[in-house]
Amino acid sequence: MNADQLKQQAALAALAHVEEDSILGIGTGSTVDLFIDAMAAQKLRIRGAVSSSERSTTRLRRHGIDVLDLNTAGELDLYIDGADESDRHRRLIKGGGGALTREKIVAAASRRFICIADESKLVNVLGKFPLPVEVIPMARSYVARQLVALGGQPVYREGFVTDNGNQILDVHGLSIVDPVQMESDLNQLAGVVTVGLFARRPADLVILGSPSGVKTF
Numbered sequence: 001m002n003a004d005q006l007k008q009q010a011a012l013a014a015l016a017h018v019e020e021d022s023i024l025g026i027g028t029g030s031t032v033d034l035f036i037d038a039m040a041a042q043k044l045r046i047r048g049a050v051s052s053s054e055r056s057t058t059r060l061r062r063h064g065i066d067v068l069d070l071n072t073a074g075e076l077d078l079y080i081d082g083a084d085e086s087d088r089h090r091r092l093i094k095g096g097g098g099a100l101t102r103e104k105i106v107a108a109a110s111r112r113f114i115c116i117a118d119e120s121k122l123v124n125v126l127g128k129f130p131l132p133v134e135v136i137p138m139a140r141s142y143v144a145r146q147l148v149a150l151g152g153q154p155v156y157r158e159g160f161v162t163d164n165g166n167q168i169l170d171v172h173g174l175s176i177v178d179p180v181q182m183e184s185d186l187n188q189l190a191g192v193v194t195v196g197l198f199a200r201r202p203a204d205l206v207i208l209g210s211p212s213g214v215k216t217f
């Protein structure tokens with residue numbers, strides 16, 4: 001099975017958790033794209049979705065799914081999103097597609113967070129995937145120096161601008177043994193908008209597609 005088939009497997013398994021007439025939070029990425037398409041194909045009736053990116057908004061609308069403003073939607077029933085890495089405690093690295101800030105907001109505003117991915121995303125220690133950090137543009141070099149002092153090697157994601165008009169530093173070389181502490185520490189740096197670590201609010205359930213079937217934890 002190829003990676004897309006494994007992602008598809010996880011996306012389909014997540015559909016079973018969607019309740020009729022609920023309001024969903026929708027993440028971003030290739031796995032979420034498959035989830036949106038599967039939800040539309042199965043004609044699941046939901047009240048609407050709060051989207052974490054322009055990319056997902058376009059896809060939801062193309063399927064005729066109502067995209068709601070988080071300010072009026074209130075607390076969301078369920079958030080579905082992919083990840084770049086997950087450890088066994090369901091702590092995640094996200095932001096490979098640059099949507100981390102809105103993803104973190106929508107995850108925080110949701111009662112339940114289900115992460116869908118293929119099994120290659122499961123790691124023992126987070127940090128092999130470069131950690132995305134969204135920064136206010138004028139703070140980029142300052143934040144980069146602080147990240148070096150903390151032992152990372154930040155790389156500017158050149159030519160990329162987030163949906164919020166900010167920039168991304170991808171931090172290589174981190175072995176994130178205490179993700180909760182690192183998320184707090186990096187959040188404190190002036191100029192950091194969002195750190196792509198989802199450890200203080202981990203997923204409630206991770207669904208992984210694998211050649212031997214779906215794995216959940």
Ligand SMILES: O=C[C@H](O)[C@H](O)[C@H](O)COP(=O)(O)O
Nearest residue numbers: 029030031082095097098099
């Ligand atoms: O900013 C992007 C998101 O955090 C994605 O959830 C993450 O990059 C995983 O994407 P994919 O499902 O394409 O592997």
